[in-house]
Amino acid sequence: MIAILDYGSGNLRSAQRAFASTGEDVIVTSDHRTAVEAQGLVVPGVGAFASCMQGLLTINGDSIIRERLALERPTLGICVGMQILFESGTESSLSYPHGGLGIGIWAGTVNRMLAPVLPHMGWNTTTSSHGSTLFKGVENESFYFVHSYAATRSAGQKQAWSDYDQKFLAAVEDGAICATQFHPEKSGKAGLKLIENWIGSL
């Protein structure tokens, strides 16, 4: 069973539909125990880093993610759900008491990208590490991105990189915890294949 973490962020129904299309049982939940126990947990996220983090803290989502990490249970962050796994983010950070701190699984700050036209919106390709689990069979496909902030320092064991006026992290695979800056649930057949790859690794 796959759980999609509901903390008031993201088009959860899109994610639910895409993950369920693989034939898996998928539930959308904010319940601590359900989220910790699930075979796989998806952490979506849209909007600003700081407001997502605030929503996550409200349901103690940070401890859900840390508990799963300690138990080596697979977790997949998507878009801002990837960004909040880093130490900090500068987007809207001054509007919240946590001051832009993230969960801090990976070192580094998620900063605004340098391109003159933002958000980076649309289909872009990635270069993934040799032996990637997520990108198996979709190494040369395009995925759908929509974001103005990105991590630019390497993190985790395997990385996929993309480029929009600057090189940035498109995905990270780090043992039980994986994340994509793009939206696999909106990336057509390539995205569904990546989701299947993740589910196949659970």
Next chain:
Amino acid sequence: MTLSIRIIPCLDVTDGRVVKGINFTNLQDAGDPVELAALYDSEGADELTFLDISASSSDREITLDIVGKTADKVFIPLTVGGGIRSVEDVDRLLRAGADKVSISTAAVARPELISEIADKFGSQVLVLSVDARRANTDSGFEITTHGGRQSARMDMVTWVQRACALGVGEILLNSMDADGTRSGYDIAMIASARAVATVPLIASGGAGNLEDFEAALEAGADALLAASVFHFGIHRIGQVKSHLKAAGYPIREASIQ
């Protein structure tokens, strides 16, 4: 690694059917929205836009149902516009399965709506549809409302600058003069908007020949929206993409089936 240009078929929906007219009148039936959406997805559309042109709220319920049915089987971004006046309207559409919403008339009447929606759901969810036509204003283009029937007495460039500052995620620049005519995008209008827009720009209105798509990209568009050329089978999406690839523009080519 290059960001691809996007080809976006637009489906004008009323009473549960896709329709298309010229300059927003003389509507002709163009098919079933869910079937057309799936067809365009299979042909390589990079996103889909539904524009709800229903007159009544009961028709709007039908559109919500169509959005949900489409989102169940099409896993590419889906934008829905038409009749959105509040944060609550946006919430309903996102829950139904839309990924983005587009607003027009309501934002002209009350520009703060842009920041209200962006604050609640993020800029990336919000496409501002700028419905403009040639007129005697500073930029030579004025804003219209109510599907092009009324002048908003506002300069297009001024509005684009203001909307970017208020937090829109994307601008859909629609030429009311060219809409449905297949006589080409309004290239001067695209260039004027590009000069000031800090967000992605989608060109709309007038696509006819394959060269028209190329000209809009040359003028600075990031994405190309078209309706009648696709609905009436004048061009297939693959043809447009092949043409643009040959012209040197990056396109998405999905090889996985």
